[in-house]
Amino acid sequence: MNVFQCPNCSNTVYFENTSCENCDSTLGYSIDDDDFRVPEDNDLKFCKNYIYNNCNWLIDINDENDFCTACQLNRVIPNKRDFDDFNKCEQLEFAKHRLIYQLYKLKLPLVAKNLNNKGIAFDFLSENNKENKLTGHANGVVTIILSEADAVHRAQLKKEMNEPYRTLLGHFRHEIGHYYWMLFFEKEHLQSFRKLFGDERKDYGKSLEAHYKNGPQKDWNLNFISNYASSHPWEDWAETWAHYLHIIDTLETASSLGISFANSKTILSKDCVSNFDDPYKIKDFRKIFNASITLTSAANSLNRAMGLPDIYPFVIPEPVYYKLEFIHNLLFNNSWNLK
């Protein structure tokens, strides 16, 4: 994502900030400008969720809707009196806003389900009223169980499920991937999808059951981005989709920081994105991919220098490269009409 600056003093501002740590100006994020603004200087007001510390996005002062593009999509949120649950919402919202920022940049449809039945709704459910619901997606409704916001719980699952990488933002990216699958493949492209990801008509419930019972497909790492991706073509899509979003976001961040790989020691850097341009505007996926490999090996080296595990614990086999490229080309060439 972009790295932002205070419009008043140019100090670095993080995406979640509501004020500048240097000059104390009250600030919010305007998605239309893709930048931070001082609300009263620009005829803007904060989204209604600002008062609950759950949103720092700005909307037009005359906007009749009290919620921003990201918060309009919420359907169920925990009761504000349930303090513990409500606090977890803050972390969910941080991740969700980062997700929406990126979907907006990718020009994907972001319509609330209460306005269009084919739109999106987020349900944040606490453990006790979940009615056997799990984190997942169904027909545009993304359900997140609040315990996912609990870092200890997440680390435990990460170990149990043998996942090297499990984050809230990763969950959001994965689940919304199921939604866009529906939109992409409703009418066309299904044949090309099946060639790369397999036939999604095979029994979903039974496939997942088999995955949890017998473990992932043998040699899954030769064909899939994660072991879970080998459970069913839909999960393969969602996992690969989430990974694509990780790649583009980290590259945009690096680009925004002015990181260049011209002098990098990897051979790939020769065919990287030149001068590290905005990855959202690059058509050739090979260049994006090479830049990402260069960037992530640099990031892993930094982590190792601090004695930490690799920040990017993935190796991309060729079949996964082609799946990522397929997603890139779909996004690059698609136009939308939500009817």
Ligand SMILES: [Zn+2]
């Ligand atoms: Zn400032």
Ligand SMILES: [Zn+2]
């Ligand atoms: Zn908001």
Ligand SMILES: [Zn+2]
């Ligand atoms: Zn899934």
